[in-house]
Amino acid sequence: MTAAQNPADGSGAAPRVHDLVGVGLGPFNLALAALADAVPGFSARFLEARPGFSWHPGLLLEGARLQVPFLADLVTLVDPTSRWSFLSYLREHDRLFPFYFTESFHVPRREYDDYCRWAAQGLDSCRFDARVRSVRHDDGVFTVEHVDSSGAAHTVRGRAWCWASAPNPSCPRRCATWRANGCSTPPSTWTGPRVWPGRAT
Numbered sequence: 001m002t003a004a005q006n007p008a009d010g011s012g013a014a015p016r017v018h019d020l021v022g023v024g025l026g027p028f029n030l031a032l033a034a035l036a037d038a039v040p041g042f043s044a045r046f047l048e049a050r051p052g053f054s055w056h057p058g059l060l061l062e063g064a065r066l067q068v069p070f071l072a073d074l075v076t077l078v079d080p081t082s083r084w085s086f087l088s089y090l091r092e093h094d095r096l097f098p099f100y101f102t103e104s105f106h107v108p109r110r111e112y113d114d115y116c117r118w119a120a121q122g123l124d125s126c127r128f129d130a131r132v133r134s135v136r137h138d139d140g141v142f143t144v145e146h147v148d149s150s151g152a153a154h155t156v157r158g159r160a161w162c163w164a165s166a167p168n169p170s171c172p173r174r175c176a177t178w179r180a181n182g183c184s185t186p187p188s189t190w191t192g193p194r195v196w197p198g199r200a201t
């Protein structure tokens, strides 16, 4: 058996086949993990390349708010009774009353990031430092191979999988030099087209 075939727990036993394996832990798969948590007997595993949950690192600008009100959190529009709602997060952090009386229902982006991290830390199905590098399908089972930051390879198996790794950012040609120099945010003097994942306008 090669290192890549070894189960992540190192036990030597054949890896368990989960009902679902998710790749990427941004808000999309995190919402799926939170909703799956309430389904009795459902077994899921979600893999994220980063060492911990982080929503749009480098873009959580002071004072910036979500474009949608708090009810569009990870779960509420599907399951208003979920323990992973934004209101549940506020209650656990003793912030429910201040939030309500402020009457500002568009959440700061930094707080949304913290809310998602709270959910990711509480959900048993979420694994970090797990960069997926291949998915194979044999006899109705998906085998997802991932590596950790030490370079060690692991596999997770599932009857279904959900890839939510987001599109790659696209960069207008005129910014190629800026990008080649390793800049991650546009220079403040730059007034050209906006950069947005998957397209440039």
Ligand SMILES: Cc1cc2nc3c(=O)[nH]c(=O)nc-3n(C[C@H](O)[C@H](O)[C@H](O)COP(=O)(O)OP(=O)(O)OC[C@H]3O[C@@H](n4cnc5c(N)ncnc54)[C@H](O)[C@@H]3O)c2cc1C
Pocket (backbone or CB within 6 Å): 023, 024, 025, 026, 027, 028, 029, 030, 047, 048, 049, 050, 054, 055, 056, 059, 065, 066, 067, 068, 130, 131, 132, 133, 164, 165, 166, 167, 196, 197
């Ligand atoms: C600047 C900006 C502001 C936005 N503001 C809002 C907003 O206010 N409200 C709103 O509703 N939407 C907003 N959006 C839309 C945005 O698409 C969503 O907020 C959200 O981040 C999408 O979630 P996602 O899970 O699809 O992708 P992402 O959040 O991008 O998550 C994808 C994850 O997959 C991981 N990944 C990638 N490849 C691998 C791999 N091989 N193995 C393991 N993990 C991998 C990445 O590390 C990442 O954590 C905004 C987008 C941008 C760019």
